[in-house]
Amino acid sequence: MLLVSAPILGVPEKAALSKVIDSGWLTMGDRVRAFEEAFADMHGAEDCVAVSSCTAALHLILHALGIGPGDEVLVPSMTFVATANAVLYVGASPVFVDIESADVPLMSIVEAEARCTSRTKAVILVHFAGYLADREQWQKFARARGLHIIEDAAHAPGLKQVGTFGAAAAFSFYGNKNMTTAEGGAVIARDPDLRDRIRRARGHGMTTGTQQRLNSRTPQYDVTMLGFNYRMDELRAAIGLVQLQNLQEWNEIRRILVVLYRRLIANYCPAVTVPFSEPRTSAYHIMPILLPSLANRQDVVDHLRNEGIQTTIHYPPVHRMTFYRERFPGIELPVTDEFAQRELTIPLHPQITSPAVEAVVAALASALANCMQAETAA
Template identity: 55%
Template sequence: MPQPTSEPLIELGAPCLGEPEKQALCAVIDDGWLTMGDRVRRFEKVFAEMHGADDAVAVHSATAALQLSLQAFDIGPGDEVLVPSLTFVATTNTILHSGATPIFVDIEGVSCPHLSLEDARRKLSPRTRAVMLMHYGGYLMDAARWREFADQHGLLLFEDAAHAAGMRGTGTLSEAASYSFFTNKNMTTAEGGMMIVRDEKRRQRARVLRAHGMTASTLDRARGRAVGYDVVDCGHNYRMDELRAAMGLVQIERLLGWNDTRRTLTAHYRKIFARTLPSVQVPFKPDHETSAHIMPVLLPEGTNRHQVMERMRAQGVQSSMHYPPIHHFEYYRNRFPGIVLPETERYCERELTIPLHPQLSTGDVERVVASLGKALEA
């Protein structure tokens, strides 16, 4: 085993937090209203405006957003949803929770690990009801192309936009898009999520569903705007609280700048890899529109990824893998046996995620690439 380095650790991802977030949280405590209130509403409006949408619905996680998206459009038993296996497991768990069946679709290839339109066509059946896009790594899928496909076959179109916060236009061509503010995302509220739903009636249904199906909120009743309430749908407790919204209002002011920094660092990575380590492939074209959420690279075929990660860690560099294919997880192997997705599997065998966040310097980027080079040599 290599000996650990004395150099400071380069983290895979790190939230940007400081005094503004502390002050925003303290202000909520001083106000004394902690549950869903005015800050949540302001956060929704600012987020919608940034993305070119009419409005947005704040929830307590992107998983909640995905589930409410499906429920608001009555996805349920007997329906099939086309979905990638190259995504976080919540994307497909929520389909199963709805009672529908995920139908795994392969990716285009290792250089563009996005849902394959050709394989999606092959997987269509009379039960196909919807398609779930996933903007892997923050690299945007061609939503217009998929909108045309969905309309051609009478399908609903959803976006898992957990990696794409700040990317204007997401959520404007699909029925609904779901965003994440988890700790490792481009902006964070610790936990938290947001929905953009185009249709106003479906959007209102999502608002009702996030709060137990109730017709009046706690704030409405506290301020005398409502006396009592009715329950008009079978909802959930998926509300966002004022503390998270306060953090969100601070973070979103810097989101676009942070995304710019991520893109600049990604471009520097590409430059250094091309010059010093061309055996490592960077997926997607350099001009592909992206929020640069993560920095995925492809190791040379046959590389022992586990050993590479251990050796990089010994040099003070964190790494990860995005993602183990869902159809290989034990639960999904047992429930959906025999699934083969050649391109997805080929990609996942080689993928390594290296550090990317706004607090990195170009020197850090060069150190990461150098550490990967040493690990590969070893």
């Protein structure tokens, strides 16, 4: 099966894990700190905070900014559910905002303006598929309204611009991301005070960690705030240090594959559209396409699967999920709904070859031809 995404793991990662095991120190030690420094350096940041997941990163950012009950946070519905969940974690209310268009499935600034109220305190920008939102426009929007900008950069590691939009950016190192630590995440926050609050909240609000107490030869510590158990361990950090060395090369391979996909789809599947037709900075995390409106998506999925090709959907809209539909009824996001009904994600990762891309497009063309025949017969 040609998978939508696949981690690249090998001998270097195994060797790094073995060194951690041999060291006898498994959590919040030298490797976590080295990973934080290396990840921050790649993004031109002074420092970052490694955490257990991107969800934890989003929660910590919102918590450290003091967002809570009575506050509202603008979020897209075209995202993974964690984006909205993190807002509920701090007791605030997510306000779902439509996307700009089928070609630019990022939060619409026009729709965001229409949904702002006196209770709006922040906006979470999701860099969907790895494509960055318009920084200058959103910064102007936020300044005019006194809002915090939070970046959900789960799809966009390795880009220098990420983490420069506003208060902070949250990253994911889940197994299907551009680089992985299995589970894991990070926060880039340029304000050292905000970064310090996030770092302390990561570990129960404690003033020192276990290794710090060992090195200082004192068991004493204090708890200065409400905190959480969102720490990254040494095993994940060790994998991350190896993966980080390859991230830029892997992102470049992704870019080359996307260029090939776009050319082949235009030639052999002209009824299919590929979002982000205009050049835009990207980490090329996934390869979303939009099927023609008359095509039966499940038939296309089944056809490709029979050809040994996995597909998936990014994303089922959050506002349509049972939990959110019941909690926030009556939300209408027509552009998001239309995009979600036609979107299909096809394989994209650095282990894919050019012949594999050609095979995917050929199978897609065959599937669509079958769909058209069925439609004509009906």
